[in-house]
Amino acid sequence: MRKPLMAGNWKMYKNAGETTAFFEKFLPLVAGSAHADVVIGAPFVNLPAAVAATAGSKVEIGAQNLFWAKEGAYTGEISGPMLVGVGCKWVIIGHSERRQYFGETEETVLKRTLAALEYGLKPIVCVGERLEERESGSTEAVLKAQFDGGIAPLSDAQFGLITIAYEPVWAIGTGKTATPEMAADAHRYLRSLVAGKYGAEAAAKTRILYGGSVKPDNVKGLMAQPEIDGALVGGASLDAVGFASIVNF
Ligand code: PEP
Numbered sequence: 001m002r003k004p005l006m007a008g009n010w011k012m013y014k015n016a017g018e019t020t021a022f023f024e025k026f027l028p029l030v031a032g033s034a035h036a037d038v039v040i041g042a043p044f045v046n047l048p049a050a051v052a053a054t055a056g057s058k059v060e061i062g063a064q065n066l067f068w069a070k071e072g073a074y075t076g077e078i079s080g081p082m083l084v085g086v087g088c089k090w091v092i093i094g095h096s097e098r099r100q101y102f103g104e105t106e107e108t109v110l111k112r113t114l115a116a117l118e119y120g121l122k123p124i125v126c127v128g129e130r131l132e133e134r135e136s137g138s139t140e141a142v143l144k145a146q147f148d149g150g151i152a153p154l155s156d157a158q159f160g161l162i163t164i165a166y167e168p169v170w171a172i173g174t175g176k177t178a179t180p181e182m183a184a185d186a187h188r189y190l191r192s193l194v195a196g197k198y199g200a201e202a203a204a205k206t207r208i209l210y211g212g213s214v215k216p217d218n219v220k221g222l223m224a225q226p227e228i229d230g231a232l233v234g235g236a237s238l239d240a241v242g243f244a245s246i247v248n249f
Contacts, residue, residue, distance in 0.1 A: 048086050
């Protein structure tokens with residue numbers, strides 16, 4: 001059985017004080033939530049505050065991106081060893097906002113994923129189609145291209161350490177959620193790609209999260225789908241009580 005992973009993506013929200021205040025409220029609400037792993041993806045500068053606030057708790061902290069070099073003359077970038085050095089355990093890679101605004105491609109998704117794995121971070125690799133791609137019937141072709149370019153070059157051992165997040169771009173931050181059935185169809189397709197490349201056992205083990213306007217009132221229906229192994233939650237992860245109720249779906 002795949003243990004659910006409920007991950008928050010705070011995007012570019014909250015300062016250090018708000019980070020600490022969030023966890024003061026949130027941790028008691030999820031202290032007994034043994035059914036799921038819980039991760040919060042915080043902005044780089046708030047990672048130390050998030051790690052300090054969650055020390056000794058079940059919640060692990062992730063970054064929202066990393067650069068692939070270990071160190072060097074890359075002004076403005078943050079490396080895997082820097083993230084590990086502040087106690088970060090996870091990293092979100094290839095989020096659609098990074099694809100849309102920062103030129104992320106399959107090639108850079110792969111480079112970041114390889115770097116994350118090299119330095120011991122657990123990658124959550126995001127894939128998903130845009131609205132026009134869904135409407136033109138090319139959802140599966142888009143997912144296949146993203147899988148083939150950004151994920152499939154990983155070795156079996158490397159693949160075993162990643163989590164995939166299916167995030168239809170048209171559902172992110174829009175309030176439009178994929179129906180549980182639509183999400184499950186996409187997850188089934190992604191799992192078939194995993195099975196084709198890495199085998200049935202790997203496919204059965206891989207966690208595929210759904211992301212896109214997950215809220216306290218729709219998480220139960222999504223999580224009722226056996227294909228959906230957790231959620232990557234943006235907006236609704238900013239509120240301690242709301243995100244706790246998502247974790248405790
Ligand atoms: C996200 O940022 O990954 C996301 C799914 O955002 P939202 O939940 O706000 O749609």
